Amino acid sequence: MFERKLTILYGSQSGTAQDLAEQIWRESKMYYFRGNVLPMDEYDVSELISERFVVCVCSTYGQGEEPDNMKRFWKFLLRKSLPTDSLRQVHFAVLGLGDSRYPKFNYVAKKLHKRLLQLGGSAALHVGLCDDQHDLGYGAVFLPWINQLWEELAKLAPLPANQYKLAESPREYRWKVEIVKQAAAGNREKPSTIDLYAEVQMPNGFRTMVLENRRTTSNDHFQDVRLITFEKKSVPWCPGDVLYVRPHNSKESVDTLFDILHQQGFDLDKSTMVEVKAVDTEMPVPSILQRPLALEVICEQYWDLTAIPRARAFAVLAKSCSNELEKEKLIEFSSVEGQEELYSYANRPRRTILEVLQDFPHATKSLTLEAMFEVFQPIKPRAFSIASAVESEKLQILVAVIEYKTKLSVPRRGLCSQWLKLLAPGDLINAWVRKSTFQLPSDNRTPLVMIGPGTGLAPFRGILQERELSETPTAAPLVLFFGCRSSTADFHCEEDLKRMEQSGMLQLFCAFSRDQSEKVYVQHLIRNEGVLLKKLLVENGGYVLVSGSSKNMPQAVKEALIEAIGDANHIEDMIKTNRYQEETWA
DSSP, rough: OEOOOOEHHHHHHHHHHHHHHHHHHHHHHGGGGEEOOGGGGGGGGGGGOOEEEEEEEEETTTTTBOOOHHHHHHHHHOTSSSSSTTTTTTTEEEEEOOOSTTTTHHHHHHHHHHHHHHTOOOOOOEEEEEEEEEHHHHHHHHHHHHHHHHHHHHHSSSSOOOOOOOOOOTTSSSSSEEOOOOOHHHHHOOGGGGGGTTTTTHHHHHHHEEEEEESSSOOOOOOOOEEEEOOOSSOOOOTOEEEEEEOOHHHHHHHHHHHHHHHHHOOOOOTEEEEESSSSSSSOOOOGGGSSSEEEHHHHHBOOOOOOOOOOHHHHHHOOOOOOHHHHHHHHHHHSSSHHHHIIITTTOOOOOHHHHOOHHHHTOOOOOOHHHHSBBBOOOOOEEEEEETSSSSEEEEEEEEOOSSSSOEEEEHHHHHHHHHHHHTEEEEEEEOSOOOOOSSTSSSEEEEEEEEGGHHHHHHHHHHHHSSSSSTTTOOOEEEEESSSTTTTTTHHHHHHHHHHHHHHEEEEEETTSSSOOOOOHHTTTTHHHHIIIISSSSOEEEEEEEEEHHHHHHHHHHHHHHHHHHHHHHHHHTTSSSEEEEE
């Protein structure tokens, strides 16, 4: 067998770029490639000059920032001392994951592609720009892009005359999974006492206790919003920074999975001990799985049982399915041509992987433990703006508990918000702090115009508390446009905001959309404050910070600001100079 090497590198903040990098690696085996899949910062970048084929998958975070596990790699590539022909023998391909709601859409992938060209590399194909806003998600770009990748690599490295592309990957599954007899597992801990991620060292990571979990909306309000207070640790953070947590599945979801497995005749239960083993060095087992574990622990803390499955999951389900009707539909959902059908079936109604398993019982019956690690996505961490000052005695976040209905009979519930809702005082969780995408002015005399409807208030509460506790709380004009449904139902942190307003440090504008016959939103109030906003933003060089839902609000706010100050070019200049910033979420 001849040897072909393809190095696959990823920069991933939440794990999605890693997932796609692993899928590229898996498919590469159909073309007889070998090579590792690594985070960019774990790769010896000095080896890049000796590579022939490299694929880079990277996400863009916030205001055009690279992921944490790509920073050293990128810093090395930016060295001015690197010769412009350093990568003359390298053929590369870059796939970007971004969100077109942000001005710097896929900025990291674009600048990486450009830099690799500057260093003499040859692009095997165009940079792929996946958009999370597309109805079909990243798959809309990824699936055709990866097909073109193999076509281009086939031209650059054609197979010998006696070799043909394999019909399927010989590495369909990443790892081997074995059931461990109880005796072999040794004196194991009770599943309820095991924290999979307890030993994982995250930058600015810590273990903290819940002190209070308080509802901020009235009991008769449709939306449950929580102000959760944690014990303060010595970990440093700045105003507006973000707290990351990794949720657990609910007991109900775990029980449902085992009910499904038992209905299909699986001899597996919560206490079944399994061991995940590497097949080779190309795809190592994550450190958290490198010990015998009860399935209950994996189901509760590793597999996301509420995730909407991607095309890859349907391909795995189809592989050993004995029912032709099920197999045909699963193959359709996993194909490029079937992505519209997949969207209608899974994405639009937010159908979970557990519901998919119930819809395809024959495919479920044929699953192996190895296949389950492909079908179930790992639980990804969730981010929440810190809603308290660095100088305060506690760390707080503001959380909207997600629950809504689709055409499916069972309401959709947010994995993380439901988990956080149930945390009680005394509970311990692992968390870590990451720098905010907001970049505040270095001079505290610079005016700040903050626009944060709903839980978009969170980072601004932290910023305002920080200013309130400082020696110069009124150093600069601070303006907040806050919006909610009702002054009596969901006016989050009302007492804090009114105190700051009465002290003279804050100018507060509140839009209560349902307190009158005509709906009023923050953009309506912004339009009415043209004189004030022109003075702060045009004459005094102020900043605009926007936080909240990404759906319609950011664009409506931008249009209102343009109308208020009467100068679209000025707003565009503010965006370019980072004086107009957004931190939004779906």
